[in-house]
Amino acid sequence: MGTTQVEYDAALQQARTGFDEGGIPIGAALWRDGQLLGVGRNRRMQQGSAILHGEIDCLNTVGRLTDYRGTTLYTTLSPCSMCAGAIALFQIPEVIVGEATTFPGEIEFLRERGVRVEVIDDPVATDLLARFAANNPEAWSEDIGGR
Amino acid sequence: MGTTQVEYDAALQQARTGFDEGGIPIGAALWRDGQLLGVGRNRRMQQGSAILHGEIDCLNTVGRLTDYRGTTLYTTLSPCSMCAGAIALFQIPEVIVGEATTFPGEIEFLRERGVRVEVIDDPVATDLLARFAANNPEAWSEDIGGR
Numbered sequence: 001m002g003t004t005q006v007e008y009d010a011a012l013q014q015a016r017t018g019f020d021e022g023g024i025p026i027g028a029a030l031w032r033d034g035q036l037l038g039v040g041r042n043r044r045m046q047q048g049s050a051i052l053h054g055e056i057d058c059l060n061t062v063g064r065l066t067d068y069r070g071t072t073l074y075t076t077l078s079p080c081s082m083c084a085g086a087i088a089l090f091q092i093p094e095v096i097v098g099e100a101t102t103f104p105g106e107i108e109f110l111r112e113r114g115v116r117v118e119v120i121d122d123p124v125a126t127d128l129l130a131r132f133a134a135n136n137p138e139a140w141s142e143d144i145g146g147r
Numbered sequence: 148m149g150t151t152q153v154e155y156d157a158a159l160q161q162a163r164t165g166f167d168e169g170g171i172p173i174g175a176a177l178w179r180d181g182q183l184l185g186v187g188r189n190r191r192m193q194q195g196s197a198i199l200h201g202e203i204d205c206l207n208t209v210g211r212l213t214d215y216r217g218t219t220l221y222t223t224l225s226p227c228s229m230c231a232g233a234i235a236l237f238q239i240p241e242v243i244v245g246e247a248t249t250f251p252g253e254i255e256f257l258r259e260r261g262v263r264v265e266v267i268d269d270p271v272a273t274d275l276l277a278r279f280a281a282n283n284p285e286a287w288s289e290d291i292g293g294r
Contacts, residue, residue, distance in 0.1 A: 044211065051198070051207045051233060060198045064191065066289050081260075085232025085253075086198060089292040106232075113228075142213050145236040 004074075004096060007031045008120065011074040012098065014041035014054065015128050021046055024136075024143055025128040028058035028075040030092075037071065038062035044143050045136075053143075055083035059090070068092045076125040078105025080144060088113040098125035102133070103144055151221075151243060154178045155267065158221040159245065161188040161201065162275050168193050171283075171290055172275040175205035175222040177239075184218065185209035191290050192283075200290075202230035206237070215239045223272035225252025227291060235260040245272035249280070250291055 007029065014027025018041040026042040040057030043049050052060070055075050068090045076098035079087060084106035087095060095110060097119045110117050133140040141147075154176065161174025165188040173189040187204030190196050199207070202222050215237045223245035226234060231253035234242060241263045247254060248268075257264050280287040288294075 048210045049207055050209065050211055050237070051203050056198050056203075060196055062197065063195045064197055064289065066285070067294060069294075081232035081235045082229060083232070085228035085230070088228045090197070091292055091294070138213070142211065145238055147214060147216075147238070 008074045014039050015076045019128050026054040026077045028054035030073050032071045053083050081106050084109050098122040102129045155221045161186050162223045166275050173201040173224045175201035177220050179218045200230050228253050231256050245269040249276045
């Protein structure tokens, strides 16, 4: 991970905060040129929101940008189709993914749309989510559109 | 349109409300079995939000659902990749689109994911958005990830 450790940790810290709140522990952070533009975390449990996944919450916090060139989105879990669609829409060029084991996500879709994706296999992100899902299997399934 | 007129009008009314607020006039409504589950509209201008497209705002208003079976999402404009991704994630089975002229959206993606999509070519939806975009071309471009 090298120089991306600080950047990724901003996303992981959001996942930890979400876990401590009883939420689904997935976090995200948007950076550009060493500057943190915003962070977010999944808020399904905290706010009863279906759409505030970590990445969406992060982009909402960042607010309006006319251009996402040069940004990197860090997320602790591989993006679902909604979050991947947002990344493609705004042409965010790079996504660093904590893990894609718990949920494979839409990495191929992102690459087809020209996004550079790297999966760093962070066991901390996997463990946080495994602990949540073990205690809240229905909420976790609901969050990723399971039936 | 037949029996869908009332359902679609709930989305169109949201677009009109958005226009009157100075917002990007795109609205959405989620229905099931003749019951309105929630409505939403684009809030980029009103709330400085990048992610509150009409469909996303609508799904946020609806809140947590364990199952979207039997729902139909009405939207005045063809869904972008973020909104289409949300529809795919939650397996919303049917989307009625007001128009796909101003913005083609991700209709093929939705069909590939098994969503039934119908475009009704509503000139009122097109006109509202044309009037907004003529006066706010940069905000409109920003909303759909243009550069």
